[in-house]
Each structure stands twice: as structure tokens, then as C-alpha cells.
Amino acid sequence: MSVATQAPASAASPVDEDARWKYLNHIRQTPGPFTDPASQDEVAMRMFDNFKVLVIGAGGLGCEILKNLAMSRFRDIHVIDMDTIDISNLNRQFLFRKADVGSYKAEVAARFVMNRVKGVSITAHNKTIQEFDLDFYRQFQLVICGLDSIEARRWINSTLVTIAEEGDPDSIKPLIDGGTEGFKGQARVVLPSFTSCIECQLDMHAPRAAVPLCTIASIPRQPEHCIEWAHVIAWDQEKPFPKLDKDDPEHVTWLFNKAAKRADEFGIQGVTYSLTQGTIKNIIPAIASTNAIIAAACCNEAFKLATSSVQCFGFENNYMMYSGNDSIYTYTFNHQKKPDCPVCSDQSRPLDVDPKATLQELLDSLAVRPEAQLKAPSIRAEGKSLYMRAPPQLEEQTRPNLTKTLLELGLADGQYVNVTDKAFNTQFDFTLVFK
């Protein structure tokens, strides 16, 4: 890999690359008591020089990850993010300035880090992860995620499990994943198909319980109930703008005024603009320091993995939880692979159901069950389509099934069903267990 092609146009005397990486090379070339001596041969040393890393997300964690990888002497980095920069990013996404608002995150972040750290190549993709095929993902040795969406994590997780082939170590692309919320966060490593995957850990990220519609519609008690009423009921009735844009202050103000008026009618206090925005966008508080901790913990694992300078997360511990609300607390443990994981295991997962429930009720429950979280499921049983969302013809054909009960559909206790959801490129196998 040539460094010279990216030499800086700097007026100062040229930087000696060995002198620049003196500290890092010292650690790499000096084994310690926790270093596996077998991992320090020349092949291993060269492997690091050719390591290609994919970063998913160029937001709060992504900016930190790109900085940390560049400062850990990773040379070939790709970054995917389809988002553009918003002013509310600037309190933590430190590669962006006010003048960058509206530009692509991936592009601005890549340019900034390449300018600052000479010798690193960062390729930006202003796209969604779903736009790339398996061969694209196969070119990397490692994937690091700094995402705020569970769905995107599940997608890349199942993709990397699909790529993983038994007997081909090069096909195993370790997935390092970080997440933060306020003063808390977690860093974890998945060895696809070998260790507990994102899907195995799904129930650790249970969706928040939704407020019942009847509360929103007729008996509000909290400011959030009034905001939800404005959001899901008043907006639909009055359609003040053609399409709701949650980032448009005019739209948010409309919702805020509606919610405030309703709150006033019911004597409810506490509706504010900020709460309105937070409720409709499900805003999660985010600060620079927590992102710094989690991103660096992720990149520390990446560096350990790529250089074998000490052991990294993998077959033993693979998960670190961090909490900074009350003192500092970390919990580092081995999250066990689930034998009935719908993504990384062959066994189907038992699904408790009421045989007298309708198919619609079963499908609705898949959205809220912590271990499923499938929002747009299609379902088949032994080759028979029970309900398919696409193509439209098939949807129309299978729609009458929604109101039938499982018994009426001829489903039995212990029956296999498979569920697909357009958000995921995998099939979820379940076994019905009648209660």
C-alpha cells in the first residue's frame, strides 16, 4: 500500500512515517504478558497493513470511529451513511461545522479525517446499506457499526451471517457494534455464525410499550398523550400540509399548538415544543463523551483484533455495558448464542400463540414481541401462503386470511411457520406453541 500517493501538500518538513507511528509501533512490536507470542510473526504484522474496514454510520459514533481508526493506523476504510448533517448534530459529531449543514455526513467526515491524518484512505458512500450486494461486503475484514437503528443493525448482522461459510475463515467478518443513550452505552463483538449475534441479543433492546389508542383518543393524562393525539389523529383529520416532515419547524409547531390546546382542555400541563419534537421523533439524548467512550471501546477491539497485540472480544467475553449515570459501572460478559436464533441457528424458535387468535393478531404481536420485532411480516406455513404483503395480487388473495383464527386456517400445535419482512434479507423460522 503506497503512502506516497497521498502525501500532504504541507509546507513543513515531511513527516517520517516511522517517527509518526513510533508509539503505536512500540506497542505492536513489544509483546506483553497478555500477548499470544504465536500471533506476532511477520505474516500477522503484514496482515494489519492490508486490513480493510467498513464503518456503518457517520454520525455521533461514526465520527469518533473514523478518527479512532485513522489514529490506530488503519489505512483503508470505507464509510456508509445516507444522512445529511443537521444542526442538532453539532454538539457531538465533531467532524462537522455549521457550514456543513445539509451536506452528506459520510462525505464530509471522510474528507475531514483524510485531511487531518495523512496516509489514510476513506471512501465515502452516501447510500443505504441495503443498496450494496454481498460481494461489496465480502471485501472487508471487519465491520464496525455506529447506528441508532435496530433495524439496520439486524440487516447487516443477517448479511454477515449469510456471508459466513463453514471452513472458510476469510468469510467470517467480525461485526463490532456500539450504541449509546445519554450517559449509557454498549460495545459488542459478533463473530458471525460462531458467537451470539445481534438477533440473539434482540430482547435486550425491547421496544418501548406504546400508549393504547383509546388513551390517546379519549382519556389523555400526560402531555405525551396530547402530542400523540395531534400526531396520529389531528394531523390525519386536518392534513395541514401534504406530508408530515418531523424536521420542519412549521410542521412541529402545528403539532405543538394542537397538542397544547388539547392539553389545555383537559387541564394537562407540560406540553412544550421540545417535548413535542422529542415525542414524535423518539429523540434519544446524545452527548460527545458517551460516544467517545463507546466508539473508542469498539475501535480498541478492532485494533486488538487486527494486530493481535492482546486478546480481544470473541469466543469468551463479547459484550460490555457501560453506565455513567450513577458513578461509573461496566459489566463485561459473554452473551451466549441462542440455539433457536432465527438468524444464526438452524433451529426454529417456539412462538407462544392462542389458537383462537386471528392471523392479524398474530402478525401484530410479532411487531411488539421483544424477540421478534417484525413490523411488516409476511407469513407462510409449509409452502402455503397465509398472508403475503407483495405482490399486490397475492396480498389481495391472502388478505381474507387475516380475520380467520389460527384454528380456522388449519394450523396445528407444533406447526412450522416462516416469516419474512422486507426490512431483512433473511427468513425467520418459528414453531407455533398453542397455549
Add this chain to the structure above:
Amino acid sequence: MVDVMEQTPPLLHGPSEKERKYDRQLRLWAASGQSALESAHILLVNSGCGTVGVETLKNLVLPGIGKFTIADEAKVSDADLGVNFFLDEGCKGKSRAQCCAELLTELNPEVQGNWWPREKSSSFEELLGSPEPFTAILYSAPISEERLRMLETYASQFQTPLVAVQSAGFYGYFQVKLPGAFPIVDTHPDDTAIDDLRVLAPWPELEDFARNMTKNFESLDDHEHGHLPMVVLLLHYLEEWRKSHDGANPISLKDKTEFRKGLEAAMRRDNAEGGEENYEEAVSGVMRHVQPPALPSTLRQVFDYQRQGTDADSSFWLIAAAVKRFHEKHGTLPVSGGLPDMKAQSDVYIRLQNLYKTKARQDAREVLATVRSMEGGADVDSAEVELFCTNARFIKLINGADVAPKTLVHVTEQELANDEMAAVVGPEMPYSLIGIYLALTATTHLESASEEDIESSIARHVPIAAGQERILKAAKEVARAGGVELHNTSAVLGGMVAQEMIKIITKQYIPVDNTCIFDGIDSRCQVLRL
């Protein structure tokens, strides 16, 4: 009739640009925390590889700290460019303090960045003698003994929090020294812990409210019955329970379980839903809400605390004394005033909520009257009293001077004993990280040290640790690092130190007491009071 509201164009209540920029953090520490940050001035005394302190500042500049000053005599070298992100090739040979300060302030135009030395002649004493005192000081190791003494003198003179940080290879630690007892009122407890419904210590208005709603209990239709608030149900069935139990409440686990069974049985199931949500809420709330009013140990510690001459924050202690008196008189703490959401009709819930709010205001007024009657209490802000009363159960005292710090030898002894147990228990009980702390602090004043130097230093200061296998390994690993910072380790520590400084400056959330050790090989931390 046309509604007047409809005629006037809606006011744009949208946030200012600054509120939009800081939106994601204002949701954590609100405007009060933000303004505390904006009036703070942090001094970083930098040295060695010089990255961990700069990474900390980055995480303080972004949320909008008022000012920072970097004291660092180093000139930028090639090696700096391989570990410190806030330097570029053009910085070579220039003042590291100045270059870092300039590239840091670029992150947030609202922050003022200074550096020292500006001129060759200005001394470190002059820096510390600047007229406006620093809000907090952070120094990184290695640091000379002389300079450290100067910082300690400054910290004790100006009551300044002093934070030490060291990052070496995959290891690091930081230590927060607060100038005296540090009480925190706004601790932000988890939502689930907050509710204080007082069902075992209701006041007359609350009792009347519940009795009124359950007067014609059996004749209520399904809709009314299914919307009785969970608090009302608990109060009603507790009253029934007392009638059949000689006036005693269900306190023991056995009684509570029986009480819960009674609630379950009383639920109407012959309605359209085949059950009642409000009863389900009451059933699941029995263990949590049916609790006699208790004084949390954390608040007891505040009540019992003997103030030292060095302790500041006198209004806090006046309010604490007044709340203590309130508790002695009533046997309960002031009502916090919050009411969680529960199944209920809107108007009933709002009335109930107002009962709690009114009682909370009334209790706070009583506390305020006590405060005002005390010497020096005339000027205490009523808002401060209200905040204290609302959060009373979660108030925490950090660094109380009467909690005598144990010696390092004592703590090490204890940690080594725990490790013997951990060896038996297995992975659920992690090993102590004390060895990392001992090995790192053996090099506090040194650029680097050999394994033998570190071991003999440990043996001198903490003889009991000498020769212990895990401590020898930590010493080896620290020697391996040779005083070198790895960017990732420094970034982790920089994030943690910044979190702690934010907690200390905003007086929100709970800071570490007082040392946090980071092991980047096992990816975990341990907090010890040292």
C-alpha cells in the same frame, strides 16, 4: 362561534439556534446544567504523549464549556501526529498547547481556548495566579512532583476539584479529588425508582379522595370500575385489609402476597375485556408501592453528616437540616409531588395529580419556613427548597469528609482477599484492577519505567502486593507500554473524564467516588475509593 385561538396565527414557539444545536444534551441536563457548563473554565496541565487530556477537552468543548486553558511546554513532534488528532502536519515544531487549543476551538465557536506558555518568561506560578480562578483542573501523568504540589496547593486554596488521569498502552486510570463534601440534589434517578405514592402514609385529602371514589363501589358500572386509578384501588383495599387485620397494614412478604391475591380476586372478569387494566396495575404495584415510608440510607448520611470547615454550599445544609426536622416531626419526608401515569379518566387523574402537587407544595412551604427561621436562612431560594424536597429520597453525598478514606495498603489487602474468592467463584466475579492502579501510579512522575522499577516501587509502598501474580502481570504490561499512549485508550478515558467533569460542574447525576481504573485488555472498569 369562531374560536379566538383559531383566529390568531400560532406563535412560533420554535427553539433558538443554540437550543437546536444543544438539543440532544439539554434533554439530559436542561438549561441549568448548560449555563453551569458555559460559566466554567477548565485548566488542563498536559505532558507526555499529551493525548488523553486533549481528548477530554474535545468532549467538553463540544457541549459548550465556557473556557479552557492548556498548559503544555512541549513542541509538536512527528510522534504527536500519530496519537493526537488535534494536531496536523503544519503544527510540527510549534507549541503543542497552542496548536491543540486552536484546533479544539474550531469545534465550537462559542468556546474560548487559551494556552500557556504564551511567552518564554511567563512562569507556571503566574498561570495559577491569574485573577479568575479555574472551575476544575485536570492533569495528566507524568507530572513532576513540584508541579503536582503546586496544583494541590491551588486546589485546596480555591476549593477546586482536581482530576488526575493517566493513559499507558491498554491501561489507564483517573482520580477525582473534590475539595470537600459534595452533595448532589439533582441525581436523575431511573424512572422506575421515582414513584412515591404514600399509600401507607396518606394525608387526609388523599384518603377522602379515595373514599369518595369507592363509596358506592359495587354499584359502579364496568366503565367506572375499570377506570378507578390504581392508587385509589390500593388505598381502598388497604383500608379493607386493616379492618380485618386489627388495623395493621400488609408489610411482610406473606401478607403482601395475600393482599395481592385479594386484589386479583376482586378484579371484574365478566366484562367485555375479560379483566381490568387498572386492577392489573394495582396488582403489579403491590410490592413496590405498599411500603412504609422509609428514610433512604443516602439521605440519612446527609442528615447525620458533621460539616467540616472546608465544606461549601451552605444553603444545601440549611435545607437538609430543615428537612431533617420535618422528618422528625412527621415521620415522613416531604411528598415529592410526582404521580406516574395510570389507567384513569382524564379529569380524575388530573384531580389526583393536583392532590399530590398541592401536598408537595405545602410540605415544601413548611420546610422553607423552617429554613427561613434559621440563622443565615433568610436568603435561601424557595426554588432550591422545592428541588430538594422533590428529590429528597435520591439526594446523595459524595466525598463526605467523615468517611475516612482507607489507606491504599488497606484497600489493596481487601482487593487481594476478594481475588482469592473470585478464583473460586469463576467469571461472575471479576478480578480486581488494583494492580493496574499500583503499576500506573508507580510511574506518576516518570516518562517510563522498567518492570523491575515498577515492582520495587509497588513493594515499597504496598508490601502486601509484592510478588502477587496478577500484580506482576500488570507491572509487566505497564512496563511494556513504556509510557506510550494508545489513541483508543486515551479516547475511552477522555470520554469518561469528560462525563465526570460534566457531572461535577452541572451538579447533576452522580460522580465517581473517587478513582476509576480502566483495563482495555478485558474491556472493563472498576471504581475504588482511594
